[in-house]
Amino acid sequence: MIALEYFLGLSAILFIIGAIGVLTKKNAIVVLMCVELMLNAANINFVAFSAFSTPVNMNGEVFALISIAIAAAEVAVGLAIIMNMYKTRDTISLDDINLLRW
Amino acid sequence: MNKRNVFVGIAAVLFLIVVVGSILATQWPAGSLGTTSNQDFGNAIFNEYGFAVLIVGITLFVSMLGGVYIAQEEKE
């Protein structure tokens, strides 16, 4: 069957792709989507470990469920913040939000 | 190809190497892909982790309220 390393490798690659997206994209909503991608990668990790454990236990899968729910909550608040940002600064390009510059 | 993208690219490659390297280097205990049933999943989330699920529900509720408040329209 498929060995454990492949699941972990898939999770790592997804995580990296999500990280590149978070660090590079200018649009704030795209950044939020990439954050979702990173969270999903972590979920894959949890489920993989839970599946390969002996005796099989459900901890990983339950935690993945909870993680999905928390991700949803976080996106809700994040989108609300982006809307506020757009209302005050009229832009959602992250390059323009630099009030803490030297 | 601005400077930040190059920099991020390098950081990401480095991170990739580190993570994949550590995955390949560890000795994972021997095991095979097990199967689970939905019955067991349902038992777990409602019997063992029921309290956590309820708290998650409250968290979702609170975040909904927070999101609505933050994104309000200005009242005249």
Next chain:
Amino acid sequence: MYWSELAWIVPILPLIAFVLIGFLGNKLFKKIENGGYLAIGMAAISCFLSLMIAYEILTGSYPGGVYKTSFEWLVVDGFTFNMGIYIDTLTAVMLIVVSFVATLVVIYSIGYMHEEGERKRRYYAVISLFIGVMLGLVLASNYLQMFIFWELVGLCSYLLIGFWNTKPSAASAAKKAFLVTRIGDIMFMLGLFILFVGFGGNLDFDYIFNNVDAFVGGNELLTLGTFFIFGGAIGKSAQFPLHDWLPDAMEGPTTVSALIHAATMVKAGVYLVARSYPIMVETPETMLIVAIIGGFTALFAASMALNNPNIKRVLAYSTISQLGYMFLALGAGGYLYAHTAEFNVGFTAGMFHLMNHAFFKALLFLSAGAVIHAVHTEDMRLMGGLSNKLKITSFVMLIGCISIAGIPPFSGFWSKDLVLEAAFEAGEANGIFYLLYAMGLITAFMTAFYMFRLWFMTFKGEPRDHHAYEHAHEAPKVMWVPLAILAALAFGSGFALFMGFETTVLPPLPHFEPHGAEGVIGILEAFFTNWMTYASIIAAVLGIFLAYVMYYKKTVSADIILNTSAGKKMYDLLLARYGFTAGYDIIGLKVVYGFSRLVDWFDRKVIDGIVNLFATIAVKGSNVMRRGQTGLVQTYAAMIVLGVSLIVILLFYFGGLI
């Protein structure tokens, strides 16, 4: 109850006067001469006590002949420094001289400084301070205490030379005096260090003089130590090459010149050498240097007095010359003793001349002060014929001049003759002393010449400045009474020889008992059967005769010499002090000032530069570092990713994670 036990009061009283006059003078004492009478009172009481103590020690009424007392002052790291009083016959002589002349000078100052106004408070305060510390120096029981008072005396000299501190020449003369004597003081300090190391941390006279053999370090080190101590004496007593400050010190008031630069402070150097006799006779090389410098300075300074037109400068050069005599006598005596371990007359000659010189030099200075007070000028070319107007001053000054010239039976004759005899006797140990004897004899001739030149130019002949002559008046009684007392002493202090000076004033050396002439007849016999006595009398008479012929009868005129080009060059050379003043100016200005500018450049550019460099590094570095604060969240997130990777890599390699 002995008088000597009250010795601690003697320096304290003038110091109390200093404090009272200095801090309260203008408030309390305005009516009574701004504290002058208080200064006189304290000086007089100290004088009385000093005379009683001196009498007690000199007649041997105090058991043991030496009064010693001390208390522990500083205990540092195992070394104990004491403060104390040590009175032997040498101290007794100095006490008599210092306290008596000081009291007379302060009485005289009442008249001389009368028109100074508010500044009198400063004058009387510092004069009292000076009397106090000079007495302290004389009574000191160890080298460290002596050095402390030595420095204080230098300070008082500085304050008093610069008394008229708004005059630039006075201020710079005071600075010069302090700096030149400072060089001497540094040498004295080096000598003290050597003695401290060699004698195991104990600088008491009592210990050193009884344990000379306990010196650690060998005779060469001791020679170096005694030479440095003599270096201090060179500075303080204005011997060659540190002589240049004394003629310039005449910028101060004449009473200051009389007290400090004729009778007391400059004698401190001679006192030091006489006090250090027991260690200096162990090092005959130093004694030879003492004698050579003394003899040379005597001739050197006398030559500069020959043509000087300023009355006080002539007296200043005369002081330097006579101090040279004292060092010559002490050096010759010490050298001879080091070679024969027998009594010789050098020590007695030096101290005897010190005592006599104090009296007649103070007399000369104070009468010069009376003349200056009368005609308001110091230039002898503007004086003349004053003996008609200033009868008393002229008479007492004549007594002083005869005394310094060395005509019997005045005091100068006895002591100068003993000095020359000491120098000649030492010739048997080293031939150079014959040369020094010849120099001393020529100096005696010159001394007589320039002193009588001074007297004739000032008091005889036609007045050269009629305005000054018309306004000249005799000094008030408060000024001529001290002059009269000093004149009596200038005449009679020589007779102390007959009262047993030679047998009582002795250094604490073994086998140093006098032999030979005893009693008045014996001493007279010893003097007048010796050919050297007649040689010195003839030299003095020749000098007086030459001065008489040149400045009174005017038959031989000075112009004969001046009209030759060699003579003119010599004249200018003597007035320029053989170029020494200019030489020291160059050293001071070019060398020392140049060096100090170099050091200042180093301090400003290099040392401050290093400090500023650190500041610059901080500022420039921070300018670079702050570019990292972009304010963009994504940059910070990238940093997090990078950081985590680095930590894992580091843990991998150095922490043994896998």
